Amino acid sequence: MGTVRAMRISRAGQALELEEASVPMLGEHQVRLKVLACGVCRTDLHLVDGELPQASYPVTPGHEIVGHVLEVGKAVTELSTGDRVGVPWLGWTCGKCFYCKSGLENLCDKACFTGCTLDGGYAEGAVADARYCLAIPARYSDEEAAPLLCAGLIGYRAYRAAGEGRNLGLYGFGASAHILAQIARSEGRHVFAFVRPGDTQAQRFAMELGATWAGGSDELPPELLDCAIIFAPVGALVPAALAATRKAGRVICAGIHMSDIPEFPYSLLWGERSIASVANLTRADGHEFMRLAARVQLRPNVETFSLSQANEALSRLRHGALQGAAVLIPTG
């Protein structure tokens, strides 16, 4: 038993504090990791703000972990010492409930989540279940790979759920959208980026990444959307996206938390439009996304921070002052 330096949150509403956290004994299916990089996700802000009912405090946040395997548990067959692996949000499932048996382990009633119900990667070291770790394509550096593990792969689940169609709307152009825009462009689709009204920097960023159009989330796009994904945690964007979407189009809510959706006229939904949410990931999603990332060179835009700067990284994310993704480098 040793300790690692970790940025931990003791209860909702508090800033993270640097602590010496004790390292648990390795379970038989677990691996001990040196954390090389850990992405900062909007979900971490919801954890800080007490908006995740499943969260358990105190906890070390961080569910986009790129790590080096230092030690493996007795029953681990998937990984060896020295491997570079990714640890995503889904940390454990029961394997027995209706959802686990129906190919929907993302909805497991007893699931454990990295950096929420399990200690995560805002630390020098972490422990993870090897059966839920993901291989990371060699072409990505540690800091580039970190945002792929949630922004990229849960974003990709939302992308698939949104369905086909040339015109894709992305509401909130942050870590997820800037990766999905690159995937959409590689598939010849047109991206319409909706940002905070007046945020010309974010508009420019979207256009640099190949968006066909970028404008305020209060604007209508020049063409109707075939589908839209909402990343910003703002319920008012649901009727806004429906109004911008053609008949039979889909609007996908990709965040774990959203403010209340305001009342809206039925005519916005009429015409076989649909609204759905995307929750968590399955391991199959993770493997599929990493195969895609190996095939298509994605270029995540990252800004790195030291471990003790975690609060600053979260604050930058909260105020929309990041282009792309924030990544902590704990031992940098």
Ligand SMILES: [Zn+2]
């Ligand atoms: Zn289950």
Ligand SMILES: [Zn+2]
């Ligand atoms: Zn996330």
